[in-house]
Amino acid sequence: MTADLTLRPAARLTRPRAAPLRLDTAIGHAVMVILAVFCLFPVYWMIVTSLRPANEIFDATLWPTSASLENYAHALRSIPVWRMLANTFAVSALVTLAQVVTGLLAAYAFARWRFRGDRLVYSMIAMTWLVPFQVVMIPNYLLVANMGLLDSLSALIIPHFAGALAVLMLAQAMRSFPAEVIEAARMDGAGNWRILWQVIAPNLRGTIASLAILVFISTWNEYFWPLLLSRSPENSVIQIGIQMFMTSEGTAWGPLMAAATMASLPILLIYIVLQRQVVQSFMKSGIR
Missing domain, CATH: 1.10.3720.10 (MetI-like)
Known part of the structure:
Protein backbone atom coordinates (compact mmCIF):
# COMPACT_ATOMS: atom_id res chain seq x y z
CA MET A 1 0.00 0.00 0.00
CA THR A 2 2.74 2.40 0.79
CA ALA A 3 4.41 1.79 -2.54
CA ASP A 4 1.15 2.38 -4.41
CA LEU A 5 0.50 5.62 -2.56
CA THR A 6 3.93 6.99 -3.35
CA LEU A 7 3.89 6.08 -7.03
CA ARG A 8 0.48 7.44 -7.95
CA PRO A 9 1.10 11.07 -6.95
CA ALA A 10 4.37 10.99 -8.86
CA ALA A 11 2.54 9.78 -11.96
CA ARG A 12 -0.08 12.48 -11.57
CA LEU A 13 2.58 15.14 -11.23
CA THR A 14 4.54 14.14 -14.33
CA ARG A 15 1.59 13.87 -16.74
CA PRO A 16 0.52 17.54 -16.78
CA ARG A 17 4.13 18.65 -17.41
CA ALA A 18 4.59 16.63 -20.58
CA ALA A 19 1.70 18.18 -22.53
CA PRO A 20 2.87 21.83 -22.34
CA LEU A 21 6.35 20.79 -23.45
CA ARG A 22 4.95 19.10 -26.55
CA LEU A 23 2.79 22.12 -27.29
CA ASP A 24 5.73 24.49 -26.90
CA THR A 25 7.81 22.29 -29.17
CA ALA A 26 5.10 22.24 -31.82
CA ILE A 27 4.71 26.01 -31.67
CA GLY A 28 8.47 26.47 -31.91
CA HIS A 29 8.71 24.21 -34.95
CA ALA A 30 5.78 25.98 -36.59
CA VAL A 31 7.43 29.36 -36.10
CA MET A 32 10.73 28.06 -37.50
CA VAL A 33 8.97 26.60 -40.54
CA ILE A 34 7.23 29.92 -41.23
CA LEU A 35 10.51 31.83 -40.88
CA ALA A 36 12.27 29.31 -43.13
CA VAL A 37 9.62 29.80 -45.81
CA PHE A 38 10.03 33.58 -45.64
CA CYS A 39 13.81 33.24 -45.90
CA LEU A 40 13.87 30.65 -48.69
CA PHE A 41 11.07 32.03 -50.85
CA PRO A 42 13.19 34.86 -52.37
CA VAL A 43 15.84 32.29 -53.33
CA TYR A 44 13.15 30.07 -54.84
CA TRP A 45 11.66 33.04 -56.73
CA MET A 46 15.10 33.96 -58.08
CA ILE A 47 15.61 30.46 -59.45
CA VAL A 48 12.10 30.27 -60.90
CA THR A 49 12.45 33.68 -62.56
CA SER A 50 15.74 32.60 -64.12
CA LEU A 51 13.85 29.73 -65.80
CA ARG A 52 11.01 31.87 -67.17
CA PRO A 53 10.95 32.98 -70.82
CA ALA A 54 10.88 36.71 -71.53
CA ASN A 55 7.09 36.84 -71.98
CA GLU A 56 6.51 35.24 -68.53
CA ILE A 57 8.98 37.22 -66.40
CA PHE A 58 6.29 39.10 -64.48
CA ASP A 59 3.89 36.18 -64.08
CA ALA A 60 2.85 35.43 -60.50
CA THR A 61 2.73 31.67 -60.94
CA LEU A 62 4.91 29.57 -58.67
CA TRP A 63 6.39 27.67 -61.62
CA PRO A 64 6.81 28.73 -65.27
CA THR A 65 4.55 27.04 -67.82
CA SER A 66 7.51 26.53 -70.15
CA ALA A 67 10.79 26.41 -68.23
CA SER A 68 13.86 27.23 -70.28
CA LEU A 69 17.62 27.68 -69.84
Missing part, protein backbone atom coordinates in the same frame (compact mmCIF):
# COMPACT_ATOMS: atom_id res chain seq x y z
CA GLU A 70 17.76 30.50 -72.37
CA ASN A 71 18.39 33.09 -69.67
CA TYR A 72 21.49 31.18 -68.54
CA ALA A 73 22.74 30.97 -72.12
CA HIS A 74 22.11 34.70 -72.56
CA ALA A 75 24.00 35.51 -69.36
CA LEU A 76 26.96 33.36 -70.41
CA ARG A 77 27.05 35.11 -73.79
CA SER A 78 26.76 38.62 -72.35
CA ILE A 79 29.40 38.54 -69.62
CA PRO A 80 32.38 36.27 -68.81
CA VAL A 81 30.55 34.50 -65.97
CA TRP A 82 33.12 31.78 -65.37
CA ARG A 83 36.01 34.26 -65.36
CA MET A 84 34.15 36.49 -62.92
CA LEU A 85 33.29 33.56 -60.66
CA ALA A 86 36.95 32.50 -60.67
CA ASN A 87 38.01 36.07 -59.82
CA THR A 88 35.47 36.23 -57.00
CA PHE A 89 36.64 32.92 -55.58
CA ALA A 90 40.31 33.92 -55.80
CA VAL A 91 39.71 37.29 -54.11
CA SER A 92 37.56 35.75 -51.37
CA ALA A 93 40.03 32.93 -50.70
CA LEU A 94 43.08 35.23 -50.58
CA VAL A 95 41.34 37.79 -48.35
CA THR A 96 40.24 35.00 -46.02
CA LEU A 97 43.74 33.54 -45.83
CA ALA A 98 45.32 36.96 -45.26
CA GLN A 99 42.91 37.94 -42.50
CA VAL A 100 43.30 34.60 -40.73
CA VAL A 101 47.11 34.82 -40.79
CA THR A 102 47.33 38.48 -39.77
CA GLY A 103 44.61 37.95 -37.18
CA LEU A 104 46.52 35.07 -35.61
CA LEU A 105 49.72 37.10 -35.40
CA ALA A 106 48.04 40.18 -33.92
CA ALA A 107 45.84 38.17 -31.56
CA TYR A 108 48.83 36.29 -30.16
CA ALA A 109 50.58 39.57 -29.46
CA PHE A 110 47.55 41.02 -27.64
CA ALA A 111 46.73 37.84 -25.74
CA ARG A 112 50.22 36.76 -24.62
CA TRP A 113 52.36 39.89 -24.52
CA ARG A 114 52.13 43.00 -22.39
CA PHE A 115 53.55 46.22 -23.81
CA ARG A 116 53.02 49.92 -23.29
CA GLY A 117 49.78 51.07 -24.91
CA ASP A 118 48.51 47.59 -25.71
CA ARG A 119 45.00 48.33 -24.46
CA LEU A 120 44.91 51.56 -26.43
CA VAL A 121 45.95 49.82 -29.63
CA TYR A 122 43.44 47.04 -29.04
CA SER A 123 40.67 49.59 -28.45
CA MET A 124 41.58 51.44 -31.64
CA ILE A 125 41.39 48.19 -33.62
CA ALA A 126 37.99 47.48 -32.07
CA MET A 127 36.82 50.97 -33.03
CA THR A 128 37.78 50.41 -36.66
CA TRP A 129 35.38 47.46 -36.68
CA LEU A 130 32.54 49.91 -35.96
CA VAL A 131 33.45 52.15 -38.92
CA PRO A 132 31.75 51.11 -42.19
CA PHE A 133 34.07 50.46 -45.09
CA GLN A 134 32.21 53.08 -47.15
CA VAL A 135 33.63 55.76 -44.84
CA VAL A 136 37.23 54.94 -45.77
CA MET A 137 36.45 53.92 -49.34
CA ILE A 138 37.67 57.17 -50.94
CA PRO A 139 41.02 57.26 -49.04
CA ASN A 140 41.58 53.63 -49.98
CA TYR A 141 40.73 54.41 -53.59
CA LEU A 142 43.28 57.25 -53.70
CA LEU A 143 45.90 54.97 -52.14
CA VAL A 144 45.24 52.21 -54.66
CA ALA A 145 45.24 54.70 -57.55
CA ASN A 146 48.62 56.11 -56.48
CA MET A 147 49.96 52.55 -56.39
CA GLY A 148 48.79 52.02 -59.97
CA LEU A 149 46.56 49.09 -59.08
CA LEU A 150 43.24 50.27 -60.50
CA ASP A 151 41.27 47.63 -62.40
CA SER A 152 43.19 44.74 -60.86
CA LEU A 153 42.42 41.96 -58.45
CA SER A 154 45.23 43.13 -56.16
CA ALA A 155 43.28 46.32 -55.50
CA LEU A 156 40.36 44.24 -54.27
CA ILE A 157 42.57 42.32 -51.82
CA ILE A 158 45.04 44.80 -50.32
CA PRO A 159 42.54 47.02 -48.39
CA HIS A 160 41.08 43.87 -46.79
CA PHE A 161 44.45 42.31 -45.98
CA ALA A 162 43.75 42.65 -42.24
CA GLY A 163 40.45 42.87 -40.40
CA ALA A 164 39.43 43.95 -36.92
CA LEU A 165 36.92 41.10 -36.64
CA ALA A 166 39.69 38.53 -37.10
CA VAL A 167 41.85 40.14 -34.42
CA LEU A 168 39.02 40.43 -31.91
CA MET A 169 37.68 36.89 -32.39
CA LEU A 170 41.08 35.23 -32.23
CA ALA A 171 42.32 37.38 -29.34
CA GLN A 172 39.31 36.40 -27.22
CA ALA A 173 39.85 32.73 -28.07
CA MET A 174 43.55 32.89 -27.21
CA ARG A 175 42.91 34.62 -23.89
CA SER A 176 40.74 31.69 -22.86
CA PHE A 177 43.39 29.18 -23.95
CA PRO A 178 44.88 27.27 -20.97
CA ALA A 179 48.07 28.97 -19.82
CA GLU A 180 49.38 25.68 -18.44
CA VAL A 181 49.66 24.24 -21.95
CA ILE A 182 51.70 27.23 -23.12
CA GLU A 183 53.98 27.04 -20.09
CA ALA A 184 54.52 23.35 -20.72
CA ALA A 185 55.49 24.11 -24.32
CA ARG A 186 57.93 26.79 -23.12
CA MET A 187 59.52 24.30 -20.72
CA ASP A 188 60.04 21.96 -23.69
CA GLY A 189 62.01 24.73 -25.43
CA ALA A 190 59.34 26.00 -27.80
CA GLY A 191 59.50 29.64 -28.87
CA ASN A 192 56.65 32.00 -29.61
CA TRP A 193 56.47 31.06 -33.29
CA ARG A 194 56.30 27.35 -32.54
CA ILE A 195 53.77 27.85 -29.73
CA LEU A 196 51.49 29.84 -32.03
CA TRP A 197 51.51 27.50 -35.02
CA GLN A 198 51.97 24.11 -33.36
CA VAL A 199 50.18 24.50 -30.04
CA ILE A 200 47.56 27.27 -30.15
CA ALA A 201 46.45 27.33 -33.80
CA PRO A 202 45.64 23.58 -34.05
CA ASN A 203 43.48 23.86 -30.93
CA LEU A 204 41.58 26.87 -32.31
CA ARG A 205 40.45 25.13 -35.49
CA GLY A 206 36.79 25.72 -34.66
CA THR A 207 37.24 29.46 -34.18
CA ILE A 208 39.51 29.74 -37.22
CA ALA A 209 37.00 27.86 -39.37
CA SER A 210 34.18 30.10 -38.13
CA LEU A 211 36.21 33.21 -38.89
CA ALA A 212 37.17 31.93 -42.34
CA ILE A 213 33.53 31.25 -43.24
CA LEU A 214 32.44 34.72 -42.14
CA VAL A 215 35.23 36.49 -44.01
CA PHE A 216 34.77 34.38 -47.16
CA ILE A 217 31.02 35.03 -47.37
CA SER A 218 31.45 38.73 -46.60
CA THR A 219 34.11 39.13 -49.30
CA TRP A 220 32.09 37.12 -51.82
CA ASN A 221 29.12 39.46 -51.33
CA GLU A 222 31.20 42.67 -51.58
CA TYR A 223 29.80 45.06 -54.20
CA PHE A 224 30.66 48.73 -53.68
CA TRP A 225 34.44 48.36 -53.56
CA PRO A 226 34.67 46.30 -56.80
CA LEU A 227 32.20 48.71 -58.42
CA LEU A 228 34.51 51.62 -57.61
CA LEU A 229 37.66 49.95 -58.93
CA SER A 230 36.61 47.72 -61.80
CA ARG A 231 36.94 48.92 -65.38
CA SER A 232 36.86 45.70 -67.40
CA PRO A 233 34.74 42.57 -66.94
CA GLU A 234 37.83 40.33 -67.10
CA ASN A 235 39.26 41.94 -63.94
CA SER A 236 35.98 42.18 -62.08
CA VAL A 237 33.86 39.94 -59.85
CA ILE A 238 30.49 38.35 -60.39
CA GLN A 239 28.57 41.01 -58.45
CA ILE A 240 29.61 43.60 -61.03
CA GLY A 241 28.60 41.20 -63.78
CA ILE A 242 25.10 41.01 -62.30
CA GLN A 243 24.90 44.80 -62.26
CA MET A 244 25.69 44.92 -66.00
CA PHE A 245 22.19 43.65 -66.80
CA MET A 246 20.76 46.85 -65.31
CA THR A 247 21.07 49.57 -67.95
CA SER A 248 19.37 52.86 -68.78
CA GLU A 249 17.32 51.05 -71.40
CA GLY A 250 15.86 48.68 -68.83
CA THR A 251 16.67 45.64 -66.75
CA ALA A 252 17.03 42.20 -68.28
CA TRP A 253 15.43 40.37 -65.38
CA GLY A 254 15.77 36.87 -66.79
CA PRO A 255 19.55 36.93 -67.44
CA LEU A 256 20.05 38.95 -64.25
CA MET A 257 18.34 36.26 -62.17
CA ALA A 258 20.29 33.58 -64.01
CA ALA A 259 23.60 35.30 -63.21
CA ALA A 260 22.48 35.84 -59.60
CA THR A 261 21.64 32.14 -59.32
CA MET A 262 25.06 31.14 -60.60
CA ALA A 263 26.66 33.61 -58.17
CA SER A 264 24.67 32.16 -55.26
CA LEU A 265 25.40 28.50 -55.97
CA PRO A 266 28.93 28.43 -54.44
CA ILE A 267 27.69 30.01 -51.20
CA LEU A 268 24.70 27.63 -51.09
CA LEU A 269 27.03 24.67 -51.59
CA ILE A 270 29.30 25.93 -48.80
CA TYR A 271 26.29 26.19 -46.50
CA ILE A 272 25.05 22.70 -47.40
CA VAL A 273 28.46 21.09 -46.88
CA LEU A 274 29.49 23.13 -43.81
CA GLN A 275 26.09 23.80 -42.26
CA ARG A 276 27.19 23.18 -38.68
CA GLN A 277 30.33 25.30 -39.05
CA VAL A 278 28.34 28.15 -40.64
CA VAL A 279 25.88 28.21 -37.74
CA GLN A 280 28.74 28.09 -35.22
CA SER A 281 30.49 30.94 -37.03
CA PHE A 282 27.56 33.27 -36.38
CA MET A 283 27.37 32.11 -32.77
CA LYS A 284 31.10 32.63 -32.19
CA SER A 285 31.18 36.01 -33.95
CA GLY A 286 29.75 37.65 -30.81
CA ILE A 287 32.78 39.33 -29.26
CA ARG A 288 32.81 39.20 -25.46
Whole structure:
Protein backbone atom coordinates (compact mmCIF):
# COMPACT_ATOMS: atom_id res chain seq x y z
CA MET A 1 0.00 0.00 0.00
CA THR A 2 2.74 2.40 0.79
CA ALA A 3 4.41 1.79 -2.54
CA ASP A 4 1.15 2.38 -4.41
CA LEU A 5 0.50 5.62 -2.56
CA THR A 6 3.93 6.99 -3.35
CA LEU A 7 3.89 6.08 -7.03
CA ARG A 8 0.48 7.44 -7.95
CA PRO A 9 1.10 11.07 -6.95
CA ALA A 10 4.37 10.99 -8.86
CA ALA A 11 2.54 9.78 -11.96
CA ARG A 12 -0.08 12.48 -11.57
CA LEU A 13 2.58 15.14 -11.23
CA THR A 14 4.54 14.14 -14.33
CA ARG A 15 1.59 13.87 -16.74
CA PRO A 16 0.52 17.54 -16.78
CA ARG A 17 4.13 18.65 -17.41
CA ALA A 18 4.59 16.63 -20.58
CA ALA A 19 1.70 18.18 -22.53
CA PRO A 20 2.87 21.83 -22.34
CA LEU A 21 6.35 20.79 -23.45
CA ARG A 22 4.95 19.10 -26.55
CA LEU A 23 2.79 22.12 -27.29
CA ASP A 24 5.73 24.49 -26.90
CA THR A 25 7.81 22.29 -29.17
CA ALA A 26 5.10 22.24 -31.82
CA ILE A 27 4.71 26.01 -31.67
CA GLY A 28 8.47 26.47 -31.91
CA HIS A 29 8.71 24.21 -34.95
CA ALA A 30 5.78 25.98 -36.59
CA VAL A 31 7.43 29.36 -36.10
CA MET A 32 10.73 28.06 -37.50
CA VAL A 33 8.97 26.60 -40.54
CA ILE A 34 7.23 29.92 -41.23
CA LEU A 35 10.51 31.83 -40.88
CA ALA A 36 12.27 29.31 -43.13
CA VAL A 37 9.62 29.80 -45.81
CA PHE A 38 10.03 33.58 -45.64
CA CYS A 39 13.81 33.24 -45.90
CA LEU A 40 13.87 30.65 -48.69
CA PHE A 41 11.07 32.03 -50.85
CA PRO A 42 13.19 34.86 -52.37
CA VAL A 43 15.84 32.29 -53.33
CA TYR A 44 13.15 30.07 -54.84
CA TRP A 45 11.66 33.04 -56.73
CA MET A 46 15.10 33.96 -58.08
CA ILE A 47 15.61 30.46 -59.45
CA VAL A 48 12.10 30.27 -60.90
CA THR A 49 12.45 33.68 -62.56
CA SER A 50 15.74 32.60 -64.12
CA LEU A 51 13.85 29.73 -65.80
CA ARG A 52 11.01 31.87 -67.17
CA PRO A 53 10.95 32.98 -70.82
CA ALA A 54 10.88 36.71 -71.53
CA ASN A 55 7.09 36.84 -71.98
CA GLU A 56 6.51 35.24 -68.53
CA ILE A 57 8.98 37.22 -66.40
CA PHE A 58 6.29 39.10 -64.48
CA ASP A 59 3.89 36.18 -64.08
CA ALA A 60 2.85 35.43 -60.50
CA THR A 61 2.73 31.67 -60.94
CA LEU A 62 4.91 29.57 -58.67
CA TRP A 63 6.39 27.67 -61.62
CA PRO A 64 6.81 28.73 -65.27
CA THR A 65 4.55 27.04 -67.82
CA SER A 66 7.51 26.53 -70.15
CA ALA A 67 10.79 26.41 -68.23
CA SER A 68 13.86 27.23 -70.28
CA LEU A 69 17.62 27.68 -69.84
CA GLU A 70 17.76 30.50 -72.37
CA ASN A 71 18.39 33.09 -69.67
CA TYR A 72 21.49 31.18 -68.54
CA ALA A 73 22.74 30.97 -72.12
CA HIS A 74 22.11 34.70 -72.56
CA ALA A 75 24.00 35.51 -69.36
CA LEU A 76 26.96 33.36 -70.41
CA ARG A 77 27.05 35.11 -73.79
CA SER A 78 26.76 38.62 -72.35
CA ILE A 79 29.40 38.54 -69.62
CA PRO A 80 32.38 36.27 -68.81
CA VAL A 81 30.55 34.50 -65.97
CA TRP A 82 33.12 31.78 -65.37
CA ARG A 83 36.01 34.26 -65.36
CA MET A 84 34.15 36.49 -62.92
CA LEU A 85 33.29 33.56 -60.66
CA ALA A 86 36.95 32.50 -60.67
CA ASN A 87 38.01 36.07 -59.82
CA THR A 88 35.47 36.23 -57.00
CA PHE A 89 36.64 32.92 -55.58
CA ALA A 90 40.31 33.92 -55.80
CA VAL A 91 39.71 37.29 -54.11
CA SER A 92 37.56 35.75 -51.37
CA ALA A 93 40.03 32.93 -50.70
CA LEU A 94 43.08 35.23 -50.58
CA VAL A 95 41.34 37.79 -48.35
CA THR A 96 40.24 35.00 -46.02
CA LEU A 97 43.74 33.54 -45.83
CA ALA A 98 45.32 36.96 -45.26
CA GLN A 99 42.91 37.94 -42.50
CA VAL A 100 43.30 34.60 -40.73
CA VAL A 101 47.11 34.82 -40.79
CA THR A 102 47.33 38.48 -39.77
CA GLY A 103 44.61 37.95 -37.18
CA LEU A 104 46.52 35.07 -35.61
CA LEU A 105 49.72 37.10 -35.40
CA ALA A 106 48.04 40.18 -33.92
CA ALA A 107 45.84 38.17 -31.56
CA TYR A 108 48.83 36.29 -30.16
CA ALA A 109 50.58 39.57 -29.46
CA PHE A 110 47.55 41.02 -27.64
CA ALA A 111 46.73 37.84 -25.74
CA ARG A 112 50.22 36.76 -24.62
CA TRP A 113 52.36 39.89 -24.52
CA ARG A 114 52.13 43.00 -22.39
CA PHE A 115 53.55 46.22 -23.81
CA ARG A 116 53.02 49.92 -23.29
CA GLY A 117 49.78 51.07 -24.91
CA ASP A 118 48.51 47.59 -25.71
CA ARG A 119 45.00 48.33 -24.46
CA LEU A 120 44.91 51.56 -26.43
CA VAL A 121 45.95 49.82 -29.63
CA TYR A 122 43.44 47.04 -29.04
CA SER A 123 40.67 49.59 -28.45
CA MET A 124 41.58 51.44 -31.64
CA ILE A 125 41.39 48.19 -33.62
CA ALA A 126 37.99 47.48 -32.07
CA MET A 127 36.82 50.97 -33.03
CA THR A 128 37.78 50.41 -36.66
CA TRP A 129 35.38 47.46 -36.68
CA LEU A 130 32.54 49.91 -35.96
CA VAL A 131 33.45 52.15 -38.92
CA PRO A 132 31.75 51.11 -42.19
CA PHE A 133 34.07 50.46 -45.09
CA GLN A 134 32.21 53.08 -47.15
CA VAL A 135 33.63 55.76 -44.84
CA VAL A 136 37.23 54.94 -45.77
CA MET A 137 36.45 53.92 -49.34
CA ILE A 138 37.67 57.17 -50.94
CA PRO A 139 41.02 57.26 -49.04
CA ASN A 140 41.58 53.63 -49.98
CA TYR A 141 40.73 54.41 -53.59
CA LEU A 142 43.28 57.25 -53.70
CA LEU A 143 45.90 54.97 -52.14
CA VAL A 144 45.24 52.21 -54.66
CA ALA A 145 45.24 54.70 -57.55
CA ASN A 146 48.62 56.11 -56.48
CA MET A 147 49.96 52.55 -56.39
CA GLY A 148 48.79 52.02 -59.97
CA LEU A 149 46.56 49.09 -59.08
CA LEU A 150 43.24 50.27 -60.50
CA ASP A 151 41.27 47.63 -62.40
CA SER A 152 43.19 44.74 -60.86
CA LEU A 153 42.42 41.96 -58.45
CA SER A 154 45.23 43.13 -56.16
CA ALA A 155 43.28 46.32 -55.50
CA LEU A 156 40.36 44.24 -54.27
CA ILE A 157 42.57 42.32 -51.82
CA ILE A 158 45.04 44.80 -50.32
CA PRO A 159 42.54 47.02 -48.39
CA HIS A 160 41.08 43.87 -46.79
CA PHE A 161 44.45 42.31 -45.98
CA ALA A 162 43.75 42.65 -42.24
CA GLY A 163 40.45 42.87 -40.40
CA ALA A 164 39.43 43.95 -36.92
CA LEU A 165 36.92 41.10 -36.64
CA ALA A 166 39.69 38.53 -37.10
CA VAL A 167 41.85 40.14 -34.42
CA LEU A 168 39.02 40.43 -31.91
CA MET A 169 37.68 36.89 -32.39
CA LEU A 170 41.08 35.23 -32.23
CA ALA A 171 42.32 37.38 -29.34
CA GLN A 172 39.31 36.40 -27.22
CA ALA A 173 39.85 32.73 -28.07
CA MET A 174 43.55 32.89 -27.21
CA ARG A 175 42.91 34.62 -23.89
CA SER A 176 40.74 31.69 -22.86
CA PHE A 177 43.39 29.18 -23.95
CA PRO A 178 44.88 27.27 -20.97
CA ALA A 179 48.07 28.97 -19.82
CA GLU A 180 49.38 25.68 -18.44
CA VAL A 181 49.66 24.24 -21.95
CA ILE A 182 51.70 27.23 -23.12
CA GLU A 183 53.98 27.04 -20.09
CA ALA A 184 54.52 23.35 -20.72
CA ALA A 185 55.49 24.11 -24.32
CA ARG A 186 57.93 26.79 -23.12
CA MET A 187 59.52 24.30 -20.72
CA ASP A 188 60.04 21.96 -23.69
CA GLY A 189 62.01 24.73 -25.43
CA ALA A 190 59.34 26.00 -27.80
CA GLY A 191 59.50 29.64 -28.87
CA ASN A 192 56.65 32.00 -29.61
CA TRP A 193 56.47 31.06 -33.29
CA ARG A 194 56.30 27.35 -32.54
CA ILE A 195 53.77 27.85 -29.73
CA LEU A 196 51.49 29.84 -32.03
CA TRP A 197 51.51 27.50 -35.02
CA GLN A 198 51.97 24.11 -33.36
CA VAL A 199 50.18 24.50 -30.04
CA ILE A 200 47.56 27.27 -30.15
CA ALA A 201 46.45 27.33 -33.80
CA PRO A 202 45.64 23.58 -34.05
CA ASN A 203 43.48 23.86 -30.93
CA LEU A 204 41.58 26.87 -32.31
CA ARG A 205 40.45 25.13 -35.49
CA GLY A 206 36.79 25.72 -34.66
CA THR A 207 37.24 29.46 -34.18
CA ILE A 208 39.51 29.74 -37.22
CA ALA A 209 37.00 27.86 -39.37
CA SER A 210 34.18 30.10 -38.13
CA LEU A 211 36.21 33.21 -38.89
CA ALA A 212 37.17 31.93 -42.34
CA ILE A 213 33.53 31.25 -43.24
CA LEU A 214 32.44 34.72 -42.14
CA VAL A 215 35.23 36.49 -44.01
CA PHE A 216 34.77 34.38 -47.16
CA ILE A 217 31.02 35.03 -47.37
CA SER A 218 31.45 38.73 -46.60
CA THR A 219 34.11 39.13 -49.30
CA TRP A 220 32.09 37.12 -51.82
CA ASN A 221 29.12 39.46 -51.33
CA GLU A 222 31.20 42.67 -51.58
CA TYR A 223 29.80 45.06 -54.20
CA PHE A 224 30.66 48.73 -53.68
CA TRP A 225 34.44 48.36 -53.56
CA PRO A 226 34.67 46.30 -56.80
CA LEU A 227 32.20 48.71 -58.42
CA LEU A 228 34.51 51.62 -57.61
CA LEU A 229 37.66 49.95 -58.93
CA SER A 230 36.61 47.72 -61.80
CA ARG A 231 36.94 48.92 -65.38
CA SER A 232 36.86 45.70 -67.40
CA PRO A 233 34.74 42.57 -66.94
CA GLU A 234 37.83 40.33 -67.10
CA ASN A 235 39.26 41.94 -63.94
CA SER A 236 35.98 42.18 -62.08
CA VAL A 237 33.86 39.94 -59.85
CA ILE A 238 30.49 38.35 -60.39
CA GLN A 239 28.57 41.01 -58.45
CA ILE A 240 29.61 43.60 -61.03
CA GLY A 241 28.60 41.20 -63.78
CA ILE A 242 25.10 41.01 -62.30
CA GLN A 243 24.90 44.80 -62.26
CA MET A 244 25.69 44.92 -66.00
CA PHE A 245 22.19 43.65 -66.80
CA MET A 246 20.76 46.85 -65.31
CA THR A 247 21.07 49.57 -67.95
CA SER A 248 19.37 52.86 -68.78
CA GLU A 249 17.32 51.05 -71.40
CA GLY A 250 15.86 48.68 -68.83
CA THR A 251 16.67 45.64 -66.75
CA ALA A 252 17.03 42.20 -68.28
CA TRP A 253 15.43 40.37 -65.38
CA GLY A 254 15.77 36.87 -66.79
CA PRO A 255 19.55 36.93 -67.44
CA LEU A 256 20.05 38.95 -64.25
CA MET A 257 18.34 36.26 -62.17
CA ALA A 258 20.29 33.58 -64.01
CA ALA A 259 23.60 35.30 -63.21
CA ALA A 260 22.48 35.84 -59.60
CA THR A 261 21.64 32.14 -59.32
CA MET A 262 25.06 31.14 -60.60
CA ALA A 263 26.66 33.61 -58.17
CA SER A 264 24.67 32.16 -55.26
CA LEU A 265 25.40 28.50 -55.97
CA PRO A 266 28.93 28.43 -54.44
CA ILE A 267 27.69 30.01 -51.20
CA LEU A 268 24.70 27.63 -51.09
CA LEU A 269 27.03 24.67 -51.59
CA ILE A 270 29.30 25.93 -48.80
CA TYR A 271 26.29 26.19 -46.50
CA ILE A 272 25.05 22.70 -47.40
CA VAL A 273 28.46 21.09 -46.88
CA LEU A 274 29.49 23.13 -43.81
CA GLN A 275 26.09 23.80 -42.26
CA ARG A 276 27.19 23.18 -38.68
CA GLN A 277 30.33 25.30 -39.05
CA VAL A 278 28.34 28.15 -40.64
CA VAL A 279 25.88 28.21 -37.74
CA GLN A 280 28.74 28.09 -35.22
CA SER A 281 30.49 30.94 -37.03
CA PHE A 282 27.56 33.27 -36.38
CA MET A 283 27.37 32.11 -32.77
CA LYS A 284 31.10 32.63 -32.19
CA SER A 285 31.18 36.01 -33.95
CA GLY A 286 29.75 37.65 -30.81
CA ILE A 287 32.78 39.33 -29.26
CA ARG A 288 32.81 39.20 -25.46
